[in-house]
Amino acid sequence: MNAKVNENPQVMRDVKEKFLRYYTVTLNNYEVSGHYLPNPYVIEVDATQ
Amino acid sequence: MAEYLIKNGFVFDPVLGIKGDKADVAIKDGKIVETTALSSPKVIDAAEKTVMAGGVDIHAHVAGPKVNIGRNFRPEDKLFTYKPKNGIERMQGGFSVPTTIRTGYNYARMGYTTVMEAAMPPLYARHVHEEIRDTPILDQGAYPVFGNNWFVLEYLKNHEIENTAAYIAWLLRVTKGYAVKVVNPGGTEAWGWGLNCENVHDPVPYFDITPAQIIKGLIEANEYLGLPHSMHMHANNLGNPGNYTTTLDTFKLSEGIKPNSKFGRDQVMHHTHVQFHSYGGDSWANVDSRTKEIMDYVNSHDNITIDMGQVTLDETTTMTADGPFEHHLTELNHLKWANTDVELETGSGVVPYVYSPDIKVCAIQWAIGLELALLAKDSMRIYLTTDHPNAGPFIRYPRIMKWLMSQEAREQQIDAFKHKDKVIDATNIAGIDRELDLYEIAQMTRAGPAKSLGLAHMYGSLVPGLEADVAVYDFNPNEPYVPDEIENAFSSVRYLFKTGVQVINDRQADPLGEREGQREPAGDA
Numbered sequence: 001m002n003a004k005v006n007e008n009p010q011v012m013r014d015v016k017e018k019f020l021r022y023y024t025v026t027l028n029n030y031e032v033s034g035h036y037l038p039n040p041y042v043i044e045v046d047a048t049q
Numbered sequence: 050m051a052e053y054l055i056k057n058g059f060v061f062d063p064v065l066g067i068k069g070d071k072a073d074v075a076i077k078d079g080k081i082v083e084t085t086a087l088s089s090p091k092v093i094d095a096a097e098k099t100v101m102a103g104g105v106d107i108h109a110h111v112a113g114p115k116v117n118i119g120r121n122f123r124p125e126d127k128l129f130t131y132k133p134k135n136g137i138e139r140m141q142g143g144f145s146v147p148t149t150i151r152t153g154y155n156y157a158r159m160g161y162t163t164v165m166e167a168a169m170p171p172l173y174a175r176h177v178h179e180e181i182r183d184t185p186i187l188d189q190g191a192y193p194v195f196g197n198n199w200f201v202l203e204y205l206k207n208h209e210i211e212n213t214a215a216y217i218a219w220l221l222r223v224t225k226g227y228a229v230k231v232v233n234p235g236g237t238e239a240w241g242w243g244l245n246c247e248n249v250h251d252p253v254p255y256f257d258i259t260p261a262q263i264i265k266g267l268i269e270a271n272e273y274l275g276l277p278h279s280m281h282m283h284a285n286n287l288g289n290p291g292n293y294t295t296t297l298d299t300f301k302l303s304e305g306i307k308p309n310s311k312f313g314r315d316q317v318m319h320h321t322h323v324q325f326h327s328y329g330g331d332s333w334a335n336v337d338s339r340t341k342e343i344m345d346y347v348n349s350h351d352n353i354t355i356d357m358g359q360v361t362l363d364e365t366t367t368m369t370a371d372g373p374f375e376h377h378l379t380e381l382n383h384l385k386w387a388n389t390d391v392e393l394e395t396g397s398g399v400v401p402y403v404y405s406p407d408i409k410v411c412a413i414q415w416a417i418g419l420e421l422a423l424l425a426k427d428s429m430r431i432y433l434t435t436d437h438p439n440a441g442p443f444i445r446y447p448r449i450m451k452w453l454m455s456q457e458a459r460e461q462q463i464d465a466f467k468h469k470d471k472v473i474d475a476t477n478i479a480g481i482d483r484e485l486d487l488y489e490i491a492q493m494t495r496a497g498p499a500k501s502l503g504l505a506h507m508y509g510s511l512v513p514g515l516e517a518d519v520a521v522y523d524f525n526p527n528e529p530y531v532p533d534e535i536e537n538a539f540s541s542v543r544y545l546f547k548t549g550v551q552v553i554n555d556r557q558a559d560p561l562g563e564r565e566g567q568r569e570p571a572g573d574a
Contacts, residue, residue: 001221001226001227001228001254001275001276001277002221003214003217003218003221003222003276004218005214005215005218005274006215006480008212008215009213010212011212011216011219011416012199012219014200014203015200015219017068018199018200018393019238022199022392022393023172023392023393023522024392025172026443030172030223031223031224031225032174032178032223032225034177034275036175036178036179036182036225037182038182039182040225041188041275043108045275045276045277045311047214047218047275049282049475
């Protein structure tokens with residue numbers, strides 16, 4: 001799923017803070033890269049308002 | 050790509066409203082097309098056979114770390130189940146937790162072509178996608194779990210729907226997930242303190258929030274985003290006597306919320322494996338079926354869909370993000386237990402389980418699952434699942450079809466129960482004479498789950514333009530049959546096409562059945 005939303009600085013700040021403070025992996029090492037999906041199918045929704 | 054014309058089969062398609070009429074199905078360039086669009090097709094003779102779209106499984110645990118723990122810590126599940134490489138078929142192994150290869154092959158043998166992994170821990174999403182990549186034939190998606198996630202708990206404590214939605218959008222994108230899954234909301238987090246949330250008003254330790262707030266908030270965030278699928282619910286208090294009241298309380302949280310999705314679904318909550326959530330009584334000594342109360346609610350509220358979680362009476366491997374439940378289970382059966390905590394996100398447990406027909410409770414569970422489907426007024430809103438492998442392995446779907454379609458088959462099974470009279474007293478199954486037909490089976494296994502998932506524009510029907518996922522079974526619905534013929538026919542599809550590629554021919558893997566290339570991304574539907 002690729003759901004588009006308005007930019008949300010608070011959520012992105014919270015994400016960065018939680019990764020720095022609690023996670024055992026870094027944010028850069030969290031995302032599943034395209035390498036893992038050789039045959040992807042993306043459904044997009046637009047929730048920007 | 051090759052063109053195919055599947056001729057003269059008895060077609061069952063709830064979207065087209067075809068109830069076993071003779072019809073031809075045309076395939077070209079990976080899609081279903083009008084028969085007039087073909088130039089020189091290869092003709093498949095489907096006379097005297099049943100033709101349906103490929104099956105769609107809305108809820109199974111088939112890929113990822115907990116599945117692999119099940120494989121690793123149950124060598125006994127692999128004993129005598131290995132099959133060596135044969136032709137283009139690769140080596141296969143495992144029964145309740147099969148290898149990825151066997152998972153793909155066995156679903157295909159039943160005519161299934163789309164399967165959703167029902168619980169993806171976000172931190173370990175890579176493992177899930179690695180197993181999906183190694184599962185042949187099937188189209189798959191995975192639901193990341195949100196019901197015990199620290200971000201979600203903190204945002205929803207203050208009812209911050211927009212922030213919750215932004216976080217969901219981010220997590221779905223980075224984990225390549227499909228839908229919002231909720232498992233024992235708050236309860237798995239509480240398990241970190243050795244506690245649980247046993248009803249929707251039980252506060253989550255430290256976070257000062259209740260399961261009801263989590264559930265309602267996630268439904269609202271799901272609809273804020275307008276995702277294809279609704280929030281996918283595994284409620285609190287799973288598997289405990291008397292839990293049907295918790296289930297009804299959970300259902301009621303969806304009241305007054307309307308779907309906001311362009312993908313054609315009507316529900317705002319899909320509640321999964323409802324069999325495990327429909328128990329009366331207050332102990333295992335007096336547990337009974339409360340399917341009438343549950344189905345009265347579902348039948349009268351069209352913004353809910355459910356799936357069965359049917360017990361198949363096998364030895365299996367339970368696995369769930371409901372960590373406290375798995376501890377409860379290992380205390381009950383004293384078999385081995387695996388348990389983990391996934392940092393800020395979720396937890397998980399794995400325990401083997403034997404659903405024996407000689408145990409009264411297992412037989413009552415068997416009856417409850419079937420009652421749900423047999424008491425349903427709309428088979429488009431209840432789907433055939435076993436919560437694989439929790440209530441039994443998915444390879445038993447054809448057996449469940451037999452039980453649903455034949456009162457004689459159900460009576461045979463009831464007669465085989467050691468505590469037959471007690472089971473009849475505690476359930477409604479003996480008084481139900483309804484027999485589902487193949488049209489209703491197609492609703493429960495094709496059109497219904499595809500619609501609930503918001504994927505009816507791709508799967509679940511033979512409408513021209515959809516993916517050419519087509520199954521042809523050796524079953525003539527117009528001839529008299531004994532119940533076992535249903536199970537035999539639907540266990541071994543005669544021909545199967547996945548995205549227009551013939552993957553099974555004459556019940557054998559087709560040597561040309563290699564899946565082709567990458568699809569184009571879809572737009573905002």
